[in-house]
Amino acid sequence: xNHHNRVLFRQLLAREISxxxxxxxxxxxxxxxxxxxxxxxxxxxxxxxxxxRVPEEFELPFVxxxxxxxxxxxxxxxxxxxxxxxxxxxxALVGKVAISRELLVLSSATSVFLLQMVGYLLVLLVIQFLxxxxxxxxxxxxxxxxxxxxxxxxxxALLLAAVQVFVRDLEHFLPTFFxxxxxxxxxxxxxxxxxxxxxxxxxxxxxxxxxxxIRDILLLGEWIPGRGDLMMLAGCLGVLLLGWxxxxxxxxxFEDFL
Amino acid sequence: xxxPLLKLEGLGKTYPDxxxxxxxxxxxxxxxxxxxxxGGTRVLSDIDLEVRPGESVAVIGENGAGKxxxxxxxxxxxxxxxGVMESRGTRAALLELGAGFDPEYSGLENLxxxxxxxxxxxxxxxxxxxxxLDFADIGNSxxxxxxxxxxxxxxxxxxxxxxxxxxxxLITDEVLAVGDESFQKKxxxxxxxxxxxxxxxxxxxxxxxxxxxxxxxxxxxxxGRIRRSGDxxxxxxxxxxxxxxxxxxxxxxxSRRGGHGNYRVGSIEIGPSRDGVTxxxxxxxxxxxxxxxxxxxRRPVAAVGIVRADGSPVYGVASDSDRFELERLGxxxxxxxxxxxxxxxxxxxxxxxxxxxxxxxxxLQDTVEEEFxxxxxxxxxxxxxxxxxxxxxxxxxxxxxxx
Numbered sequence: 001x002n003h004h005n006r007v008l009f010r011q012l013l014a015r016e017i018s019x020x021x022x023x024x025x026x027x028x029x030x031x032x033x034x035x036x037x038x039x040x041x042x043x044x045x046x047x048x049x050x051x052x053r054v055p056e057e058f059e060l061p062f063v064x065x066x067x068x069x070x071x072x073x074x075x076x077x078x079x080x081x082x083x084x085x086x087x088x089x090x091x092a093l094v095g096k097v098a099i100s101r102e103l104l105v106l107s108s109a110t111s112v113f114l115l116q117m118v119g120y121l122l123v124l125l126v127i128q129f130l131x132x133x134x135x136x137x138x139x140x141x142x143x144x145x146x147x148x149x150x151x152x153x154x155x156x157a158l159l160l161a162a163v164q165v166f167v168r169d170l171e172h173f174l175p176t177f178f179x180x181x182x183x184x185x186x187x188x189x190x191x192x193x194x195x196x197x198x199x200x201x202x203x204x205x206x207x208x209x210x211x212x213x214i215r216d217i218l219l220l221g222e223w224i225p226g227r228g229d230l231m232m233l234a235g236c237l238g239v240l241l242l243g244w245x246x247x248x249x250x251x252x253x254f255e256d257f258l
Numbered sequence: 259x260x261x262p263l264l265k266l267e268g269l270g271k272t273y274p275d276x277x278x279x280x281x282x283x284x285x286x287x288x289x290x291x292x293x294x295x296x297g298g299t300r301v302l303s304d305i306d307l308e309v310r311p312g313e314s315v316a317v318i319g320e321n322g323a324g325k326x327x328x329x330x331x332x333x334x335x336x337x338x339x340x341g342v343m344e345s346r347g348t349r350a351a352l353l354e355l356g357a358g359f360d361p362e363y364s365g366l367e368n369l370x371x372x373x374x375x376x377x378x379x380x381x382x383x384x385x386x387x388x389x390x391l392d393f394a395d396i397g398n399s400x401x402x403x404x405x406x407x408x409x410x411x412x413x414x415x416x417x418x419x420x421x422x423x424x425x426x427x428l429i430t431d432e433v434l435a436v437g438d439e440s441f442q443k444k445x446x447x448x449x450x451x452x453x454x455x456x457x458x459x460x461x462x463x464x465x466x467x468x469x470x471x472x473x474x475x476x477x478x479x480x481x482g483r484i485r486r487s488g489d490x491x492x493x494x495x496x497x498x499x500x501x502x503x504x505x506x507x508x509x510x511x512x513s514r515r516g517g518h519g520n521y522r523v524g525s526i527e528i529g530p531s532r533d534g535v536t537x538x539x540x541x542x543x544x545x546x547x548x549x550x551x552x553x554x555x556r557r558p559v560a561a562v563g564i565v566r567a568d569g570s571p572v573y574g575v576a577s578d579s580d581r582f583e584l585e586r587l588g589x590x591x592x593x594x595x596x597x598x599x600x601x602x603x604x605x606x607x608x609x610x611x612x613x614x615x616x617x618x619x620x621x622l623q624d625t626v627e628e629e630f631x632x633x634x635x636x637x638x639x640x641x642x643x644x645x646x647x648x649x650x651x652x653x654x655x656x657x658x659x660x661x
Contacts, residue, residue, distance in 0.1 A: 004377050011374040019362070097358045097375050098334030098351070166286035168279070246290065252337035253289055255330070256274050257282060 009103050016111035035119030039067055039126065046188065055190040060219055064131040067123050068218050069187045069211040072146060075116035076153050076207070077178045083109030083157025084174060087165055091258040101251045102158060102244075109157040113150055124218070134218050141223035145214050148229075151236040152206065158243035162250040165257050187211055206235060261346065262308040263427050263458055264332060269305040269341035271327055274298040294339075301327050302482045305341070309427065314459040316469040316490060318497055319479035325462045326431060328479065329353060332460060333429055347426030350376050352416060354431065361405035365396065365415055368404050372416065376423045386422040393444075394418035414441055421448050428452065430461045446472070466494050470637055491605065491635045499607025499631060502567030521558040521614040521623040524549040524591065528610050528628050536630035540605060540643070544598040544630070550614050555590050557583060558623075559615040562596050567607035567629075572641050574611075578619040602643045605634045 021028055043063040046052040054065045086105040087094060094101060128134045164170045185207045191199060202208045209228050216222040274295050275281045285295035302324045309315050317325050330336040331343065333351040358375050359368045369390060373383045391400060394414045396407075404412065420428065428449075449472055453459060463469050469476060469490060476493035478486045486493050527547040528536050538544060550558045563574035577584060577594065584592040608631065614624040636643075 003379075007379050008374050011371055011380075015360070015363075015367075015371060019360075093358050095330075095335055096351075096353050098349070099375055163286070166282050166289075168282075249293065250286075250289055253274075253285075253295070255336045257276050257285070 005100055005103060008099065009107055012103055012107035013111055013114075016108050017115065020111075020115065031115065031118060032122055035071075035122050036126065038119075039063070039123050042066055042070065052188070055192060058219070061131040064127045064134075064219065065215065066188065067127060068215050071116060071120035071123060072149055072210055072214055073182065073185065073187055073207065075113045075120070075146075076149050076210075077182065078116060079109040079112040079150075079153045080156045080160065081174055081178060082112045083153070084160035084164055084170070086157075087161045087254060088168075088171070088258070094258060095255050101254060102247055105157050105161045105247070106154060109154060113153060117146070132219070135221035135223075138217045138221050138223040141217045141225070142214055144225075144229075145210060145217065148232050148236045149210055151240050155236065155238075155240035155243035158247040159239075162243075162247040162254075165250070165254050181205075181207070185211060206232065260310050260312075262310045263345060263347050264307070264309040264460070265342075265344045266305050266307040266332075267342050269302060269307075269331065269338050269343060270300070271302040271324075271331060271336070272298040272300045272339040298339075300482065302331075302338075305484060307477060307484070307487070309458060309460055311347075311426070311458055312453075312456050313475060314453055314473040315461075316473040316476045316494075317460070317462045317479060318464070318466070318469060318476055318494065319485075320501075323479040324482040325479055326353075329429055329431055329460070329462055345427075348377060348423075349427045349429060350420050350423050350425035351429040352420055352431065353429070359404050359412060359416070362403055364403055365394075365400040365407065365411075369394075369400075369415060369419055372419045373423065376419065376425070378423055390418045390422045393421055393448075395441075410438055410441070417445055417448075421452075424452070424457070427458045427460065430459070432462055432464060466498060467637075467639075470494055489635075492633070495605050495607070495631070495633065499567045502569075502607055503629075506567060506569045520553055521616055522551045523560075523612050523614045523624050523626045524551040526610070526612045526626050526628050528630055531630075536628075538601065538630065538632050540632055540634045540636070541600050541602065544601050544610075546596040546598075546610055546612065547593070548596070548612055549587065549591060549593045550584065552590050552592055552617075556617045557586070557592055558617055559619040560584060560594055561613040561615060563611040563613070564598075564603065565609050565611055566641065567609065570641075572603055572608070576613075576615070576619065578615075601632070603632055603641060604638055604643060605632045605636050607631045 021030065046066060047062050052062050052066075054060045054062050058065065083105045086108045087101060090104050093099075093104070124134050128136075160170060160174065184202075185205055186194075186202065191202055191208065191212070194202065209232055213228065274285050275298050276285075281297075288295040305328065307315075317328060319325050327336065329351070330353065331338050332345075333349065333353060335351075335353075358372055360371070363371070369387075370380075370383055373390075374380075378386075394400070394411075394417075396411050396414055399407065399411060400415075404415075407415075446468070449457075449459065453472070459472065461469070461473065473490045475488065476490040476497075477484055478493050478497050486496055525548070529545045529547070530536070530538075530542075536544075546562055548560055548562070550560055552558050559576060559578045561574065561576035564572045566572060575596075582594070584594045587593045607629065609627045609629055611625060611627050613622055615622055
């Protein structure tokens with residue numbers, strides 16, 4: 001990114017973030033209230049109604065176990081979904097101003113990711129005070145995992161944003177697909193709870209690794225990286241490069257199809 | 259010669275067929291695998307254009323001629339299908355009022371965003387903020403959301419930002435037509451200053467007067483091709499003449515020659531002409547040679563008029579009112595030569611209209627037309643050049659009271 005694009009990226013990012021709060025009376029307060037409300041809802045529904053329990057070997061409160069995995073997923077899925085809409089929803093800008101279009105995707109996806117990260121931090125603090133100890137000193141390892149998630153999200157957002165210009169059906173298909181992906185990832189349940197033939201497939205889901213890894217790091221303090229980190233790094237970089245390549249190849253033709 | 263800021267060679271554009279999902283998907287696969295897609299509608303072909311630093315070029319043409327597509331390609335929003343485009347330096351485009359403005363945000367926030375889109379850094383924006391606000395001149399509305407702005411205010415703000423950016427090449431579409439008179443004048447003044455200081459301009463406009471005032475070169479697009487390009491006066495005059503002829507054709511339909519078989523215009527020749535085309539400079543002499551046919555061998559009356567290509571009359575005169583009698587050339591044939599020395603009509607396309615009347619000069623019997631054009635550079639308005647002289651106030655009195 002050259003200097004001009006960096007300036008523009010910061011400006012677009014700031015606008016994306018502030019547009020979330022513009023017009024609402026309490027504005028920035030919602031940045032903190034929303035994650036707490038969401039945490040409360042999950043605690044009530046799964047802890048009280050469904051009486052969900054963490055597998056016995058962990059001896060952890062369910063809410064902590066859920067929340068540590070849920071926020072990385074929310075950051076990932078929301079930023080991919082929002083980023084994939086960026087070109088189509090900014091069609092007017094794309095048609096009038098010559099800018100590097102990837103900035104539109106990256107800024108909107110990044111803004112969502114950052115907002116969820118603020119929520120994540122808040123939720124971790126609440127867990128620390130109300131539920132169980134968080135291994136704060138292992139935070140760098142958690143950040144490393146989140147960086148991988150971020151790279152994966154950016155790669156997918158670029159890829160899907162470019163494809164969406166040509167194949168509009170994607171807009172209707174993606175939310176459902178991500179809902180399925182959510183349930184196919186052991187966020188609400190432990191991998192061991194899946195029936196026999198299905199649990200083999202979990203290994204193919206990159207987010208299974210993310211969920212397990214970040215729980216190990218933050219709730220059990222097991223931060224030492226392994227072979228999985230390397231494979232995940234290779235995979236995320238691969239997706240990022242693919243997304244970038246497809247986007248670059250298609251972006252000169254966006255205006256023809258918008 | 260300096261290196262061009264912008265160079266288009268053999269440029270062409272084909273819009274792909276995007277109406278059906280199947281075609282879109284096929285184009286998508288073709289673009290991904292081959293980098294190009296087949297089929298579509300051709301809107302531009304074989305465009306060659308060079309813009310050098312300090313030049314000002316106007317793109318003119320009818321609606322749908324491909325002007326906006328060309329500007330979009332030059333701006334970088336659209337990619338050409340064929341040909342090459344090379345460009346250097348910074349470019350800024352005003353393609354539409356408030357392009358990139360978000361209606362929810364205040365004018366000030368949009369101003370900052372727009373400046374960033376055009377390549378200004380945050381500190382540069384702060385440094386020229388005063389100047390921008392001054393130029394836009396919309397007062398306290400700057401803190402209001404843009405959705406409450408009038409279209410004139412939006413274009414003021416948009417232009418003010420571009421004025422602060424001072425790009426190497428400024429590209430504008432028909433945007434200034436929106437602002438009010440005084441703002442338009444301000445923009446024109448700014449553009450003149452910008453051009454004087456070595457700025458380069460590429461503009462689309464239907465306002466030929468503005469084009470002649472601001473640009474030195476023009477490029478006439480017709481049905482996706484360059485029909486004529488070069489000096490602004492030559493090109494705009496050819497363009498206007500073409501338009502006027504088209505208008506006149508649309509209005510008069512096909513009834514051109516209404517000869518009733520009585521007194522007819524046998525032949526008309528106007529000159530001086532070269533290769534059948536009559537093109538004069540202002541102040542030249544126009545010569546009209548007429549031959550009229552008279553079935554009963556009585557002497558008919560001839561009338562000659564000059565009309566603009568759109569049909570508006572400039573001057574007309576008849577032989578009987580000047581008490582001139584046509585020369586008898588032979589049996590049933592009469593002729594005359596009419597001279598207009600020092601013709602002072604302004605550059606443009608014109609017709610000579612010759613009429614044959616009966617010997618009493620009462621009934622119009624026949625009309626024929628012949629085209630000619632007056633070339634030259636002029637920013638005067640109207641049809642003819644009137645004698646005039648500019649003087650300092652009071653000069654005449656000084657002369658009168660001299661020794």
